[in-house]
Amino acid sequence: MKKKISPLLILFAVLNSSFINSQLLKNLTSSYESFSAYYLDDSKTGNFNYDNRFRSNNYLNIKSIISENWNLELQIESYSPDALLNYSPNLKDTGVSTFKFQYVNEKIDFTIGNFYQQFGSGMILRSWEDRNLGINNSIRGINANYRINDQINLTAIYGSQKKGFKYSKGYILGFDTEIDISQIFKNNSTFILGLSYVGRNDNETTGTTYQNTTNLYSARIDFSSSSYYTNIEIISKSKDPIMLFQKLSDNFVKKGSAFLFNTGFIKNGFGADITFRRLENMSIYSERIAFGNTFNESIVNYLPALTKQHDYSLTNIYTYQSQPNVAFIDPGLIKVGETGLQLDLYYFMKKETSLGGRYGTNLALNASFWNNIDGSFDFNNKNYSTKFFGNGEKYFSEISLEIRKKWSPKLDNIILFVNQFYNKKYIEEKSGEINSKILVIETTYKLNKNKSLKLDLQNMSTKDDNKDWLAFGLEYNLNSALSLYVSDMYNYGNTIKENKIHYYNLGASYNKGINRYTINYGRQRGGLICYGGICRYVPESNGLSFGVTTSFF
Amino acid sequence: MDLNYFKLTIIILFFTHSIYSQTNIPSIYIKTLNGKSINSKSTLNQNGLTVYSFWATWCVPCINELDAIHNEFDKWEKTNVKLVAVSTDDSRTKRRVRPLINGKNWKFDVVLDENQKFKRALNISGIPHTIVVRGSEIIYRRIGYKPGDESNLYDFLLKNSKKVID
Numbered sequence: 001m002k003k004k005i006s007p008l009l010i011l012f013a014v015l016n017s018s019f020i021n022s023q024l025l026k027n028l029t030s031s032y033e034s035f036s037a038y039y040l041d042d043s044k045t046g047n048f049n050y051d052n053r054f055r056s057n058n059y060l061n062i063k064s065i066i067s068e069n070w071n072l073e074l075q076i077e078s079y080s081p082d083a084l085l086n087y088s089p090n091l092k093d094t095g096v097s098t099f100k101f102q103y104v105n106e107k108i109d110f111t112i113g114n115f116y117q118q119f120g121s122g123m124i125l126r127s128w129e130d131r132n133l134g135i136n137n138s139i140r141g142i143n144a145n146y147r148i149n150d151q152i153n154l155t156a157i158y159g160s161q162k163k164g165f166k167y168s169k170g171y172i173l174g175f176d177t178e179i180d181i182s183q184i185f186k187n188n189s190t191f192i193l194g195l196s197y198v199g200r201n202d203n204e205t206t207g208t209t210y211q212n213t214t215n216l217y218s219a220r221i222d223f224s225s226s227s228y229y230t231n232i233e234i235i236s237k238s239k240d241p242i243m244l245f246q247k248l249s250d251n252f253v254k255k256g257s258a259f260l261f262n263t264g265f266i267k268n269g270f271g272a273d274i275t276f277r278r279l280e281n282m283s284i285y286s287e288r289i290a291f292g293n294t295f296n297e298s299i300v301n302y303l304p305a306l307t308k309q310h311d312y313s314l315t316n317i318y319t320y321q322s323q324p325n326v327a328f329i330d331p332g333l334i335k336v337g338e339t340g341l342q343l344d345l346y347y348f349m350k351k352e353t354s355l356g357g358r359y360g361t362n363l364a365l366n367a368s369f370w371n372n373i374d375g376s377f378d379f380n381n382k383n384y385s386t387k388f389f390g391n392g393e394k395y396f397s398e399i400s401l402e403i404r405k406k407w408s409p410k411l412d413n414i415i416l417f418v419n420q421f422y423n424k425k426y427i428e429e430k431s432g433e434i435n436s437k438i439l440v441i442e443t444t445y446k447l448n449k450n451k452s453l454k455l456d457l458q459n460m461s462t463k464d465d466n467k468d469w470l471a472f473g474l475e476y477n478l479n480s481a482l483s484l485y486v487s488d489m490y491n492y493g494n495t496i497k498e499n500k501i502h503y504y505n506l507g508a509s510y511n512k513g514i515n516r517y518t519i520n521y522g523r524q525r526g527g528l529i530c531y532g533g534i535c536r537y538v539p540e541s542n543g544l545s546f547g548v549t550t551s552f553f
Numbered sequence: 554m555d556l557n558y559f560k561l562t563i564i565i566l567f568f569t570h571s572i573y574s575q576t577n578i579p580s581i582y583i584k585t586l587n588g589k590s591i592n593s594k595s596t597l598n599q600n601g602l603t604v605y606s607f608w609a610t611w612c613v614p615c616i617n618e619l620d621a622i623h624n625e626f627d628k629w630e631k632t633n634v635k636l637v638a639v640s641t642d643d644s645r646t647k648r649r650v651r652p653l654i655n656g657k658n659w660k661f662d663v664v665l666d667e668n669q670k671f672k673r674a675l676n677i678s679g680i681p682h683t684i685v686v687r688g689s690e691i692i693y694r695r696i697g698y699k700p701g702d703e704s705n706l707y708d709f710l711l712k713n714s715k716k717v718i719d
Binding site for chain 1: 576577579580586587588589611643644645646648649652653654655656657658667669670673674676679694695699700701
């Protein structure tokens with residue numbers, strides 16, 4: 001694929017700069033994104049012990065609407081001389097990453113090439129791109145969608161899955177039907193049924209106790225009215241071998257299942273949502289041997305952690321990862337999946353009330369509890385049986401309260417309090433448990449129409465693991481284009497003196513229309529970082545980094 | 554050598570596109586808050602300007618921007634402008650969308666772009682991202698949000714909505 005890039009690029013460049021096809025020209029859009037870094041040695045966190053201190057990830061996406069119904073898309077990626085740290089070794093050099101031809105009319109949407117697709121909530125199938133996480137598990141093949149009418153929508157897919165510039169050896173076949181039966185109800189509520197099938201064929205790993213093709217079936221219901229909604233999704237997965245000490249077992253072969261129940265109640269100024277989810281042996285990869293790989297390559301389905309997604313540095317130290325898999329590590333550390341719930345409450349205290357004040361006050365409460373599945377486990381004979389209800393060991397819990405308050409046209413505050421329990425032994429398969437409390441206070445002060453200051457102060461107090469942390473972030477927006485920031489997080493409570501490290505960062509971002517340029521110097525602990533209006537995941541490192549985001553249209 | 558072609562293409566794109574800058578809103582199926590599929594084009598304000606604000610429940614600057622607009626929305630409602638907040642929340646966080654917008658009492662339209670098809674079709678890489686459309690033609694785009702941007706956007710809309718009425 002990589003060798004074909006030069007003629008393809010020239011073809012695009014010629015089509016693009018030629019006056020022959022004005023239609024193609026008029027309807028061509030593209031975007032370019034680049035993240036580069038120059039890594040430095042660090043006296044505290046250690047020297048840079050890899051090849052190539054300079055590394056760069058580049059993405060060029062070109063879309064063209066050829067006619068009313070036809071369009072094509074090409075994405076070229078370049079990782080030269082190497083990809084940024086923490087990206088898959090399959091991302092190397094320059095090459096065509098994705099390519100597709102698409103035909104669309106009112107009823108039909110037909111794609112040949114790479115496509116992104118999701119069935120239901122994604123627990124059975126999801127292909128998507130997330131450059132910050134290095135995920136692009138798009139499927140190369142055929143995606144056919146037929147909208148029979150406003151009520152019935154059918155989708156069929158077939159193909160193999162992208163991993164870096166390569167493709168999985170296994171293939172995926174899928175069908176999805178969505179039926180809207182809302183008209184049965186004589187009111188404004190909607191009622192949608194969904195049925196899906198996904199088959200993963202992998203001939204590379206074969207066994208006598210399981211089939212080459214693993215079948216997944218799902219059914220879902222989505223009900224929604226003006227003030228109330230419920231959705232339920234159930235999935236069953238056929239027998240699949242369990243990975244034991246990096247090897248697929250021929251004797252330890254189990255079915256999998258997923259169950260999701262979500263309901264919510266809403267009215268003006270108030271919203272409540274609760275989700276219960278149970279996952280047992282539910283991971284599926286387009287190649288069995290890819291199980292548990294750290295780069296999230298060849299993932300067929302999407303099983304995210306259902307917890308509040310934070311974006312302050314200290315709230316992201318102990319981040320829960322969902323536990324959908326079977327793991328028999330030792331007799332004292334056995335996992336077969338996860339079960340738990342998440343609750344969200346939102347309340348708006350009205351303007352001109354005693355608690356709401358002049359501008360009103362926003363409250364958001366989130367709580368989540370995740371446990372191992374209850375059951376009986378036989379470590380020696382590698383077997384287990386589970387119960388649908390009941391909890392095993394606790395993995396994680398969190399309760400957080402966020403208050404957003406505007407005091408005047410110039411002054412805003414966000415106050416966030418988090419109480420967390422993190423079971424490092426079960427989540428990371430290491431040892432220890434962490435109980436922590438985090439307080440964040442963010443203040444934004446507008447100096448004039450375009451000039452503002454934003455300061456966040458954070459504290460984590462815990463007697464466990466690396467003990468207490470302090471952090472701050474200060475952002476100064478000089479005008480509508482330029483902003484400067486400085487931030488630091490410091491593990492002041494660490495009992496090992498050498499580990500009391502400042503993770504400092506300073507940088508600038510320049511935004512003009514759809515162009516954005518960033519520069520950053522500092523020591524990254526890793527996690528989600530948000531400054532100058534954009535959030536991004538960053539890997540752990542020390543160095544100088546640059547970013548460019550732009551679109552041409 | 555490949556990298557040179559890569560750079561060359563970017564340069565060519567840059568020059569040709571500064572000449573030809575016209576793009577329409579693509580036709581993509583997104584969902585209403587009730588889960589019904591609708592075409593992105595049906596969200597357009599036929600007689601005036603449409604503002605698409607791409608956001609997510611976990612994106613603090615996005616919420617800051619929409620809260621800032623919400624605080625001035627009485628003013629916005631008097632113009633011929635329609636605001637569509639496009640949630641790019643995936644299934645991890647999309648259940649928070651309805652409770653959150655009700656909790657916040659936002660009065661503008663909110664649609665769901667769960668697997669980010671609409672976002673991808675518009676070549677958006679990061680959020681917040683704001684797009685202003687006249688008819689179905691994109692006339693303004695902005696990446697990111699800083700306090701005060703909402704006032705600049707309002708001024709831009711006021712200036713351009715007059716043109717629509719004229």
